[in-house]
Amino acid sequence: DTGVSQDPRHKITKRGQNVTFRCDPISEHNRLYWYRQTLGQGPEFLTYFQNEAQLEKSRLLSDRFSAERPKGSFSTLEIQRTEQGDSAMYLCASSPRSGTGGSGETQYFGPGTRLLVL
Amino acid sequence: AQKVTQAQTEISVVEKEDVTLDCVYETRDTTYYLFWYKQPPSGELVFLIRRNSFDEQNEISGRYSWNFQKSTSSFNFTITASQVVDSAVYFCALSEGKKTSYDKVIFGPGTSLSVIP
Numbered sequence: 152d153t154g155v156s157q158d159p160r161h162k163i164t165k166r167g168q169n170v171t172f173r174c175d176p177i178s179e180h181n182r183l184y185w186y187r188q189t190l191g192q193g194p195e196f197l198t199y200f201q202n203e204a205q206l207e208k209s210r211l212l213s214d215r216f217s218a219e220r221p222k223g224s225f226s227t228l229e230i231q232r233t234e235q236g237d238s239a240m241y242l243c244a245s246s247p248r249s250g251t252g253g254s255g256e257t258q259y260f261g262p263g264t265r266l267l268v269l
Numbered sequence: 270a271q272k273v274t275q276a277q278t279e280i281s282v283v284e285k286e287d288v289t290l291d292c293v294y295e296t297r298d299t300t301y302y303l304f305w306y307k308q309p310p311s312g313e314l315v316f317l318i319r320r321n322s323f324d325e326q327n328e329i330s331g332r333y334s335w336n337f338q339k340s341t342s343s344f345n346f347t348i349t350a351s352q353v354v355d356s357a358v359y360f361c362a363l364s365e366g367k368k369t370s371y372d373k374v375i376f377g378p379g380t381s382l383s384v385i386p
Contacts, residue, residue, distance in 0.1 A: 262312060
């Protein structure tokens with residue numbers, strides 16, 4: 152049973168460039184989450200998908216950020232016109248929870264993509 | 270609003286010592302869930318335990334134990350006979366259980382544990 156995978160693991164880019172990250176959740180997991188973690192801090196929620204529908208976005212997700220989960224399987228997170236403040240670890244998590252509502256279902260995290268904007 | 274506090278930023282212990290990591294949470298919900306995750310230097314968050322607000326039983330798993338006390342809004346984590354492999358950042362986290370929730374997890378700032386041989 153494979154876990155959550157993320158690609159790439161590391162990305163260095165110059166300010167102003169666009170970057171795209173990919174997340175493959177655990178097979179058949181309905182929910183997919185993106186979090187951002189800066190140095191010395193805990194992860195912060197960015198956005199959430201229930202299957203292919205993006206149901207919640209944090210205020211941290213500026214209009215330069217866009218996320219998709221086109222077929223309810225893998226997801227992509229794109230950052231346009233990157234800024235130095237975007238440098239962080241971007242974490243993806245998935246859970247098997249179907250339907251709406253909170254149930255405290257455990258989220259399983261991928262290894263993250265570490266982004267450095269020069 | 271929900272909040273998780275981990276007052277200990279960094280802890281160093283000598284191998285085989287016991288160590289307790291503190292976690293205090295705030296929530297107005299009556300149904301909520303608490304978690305501990307471990308983040309080793311490799312960066313991947315590893316799930317350790319999940320506890321719901323209606324279950325105050327303490328739990329032991331090998332060298333790990335957790336003490337949940339609703340009266341003090343605390344969910345502390347103890348490692349007995351620590352080992353070098355326990356060196357990592359440990360996060361306490363909270364999620365809501367209400368019908369409008371989607372299991373968004375609120376993480377504390379983490380406690381960095383160093384176990385010295």
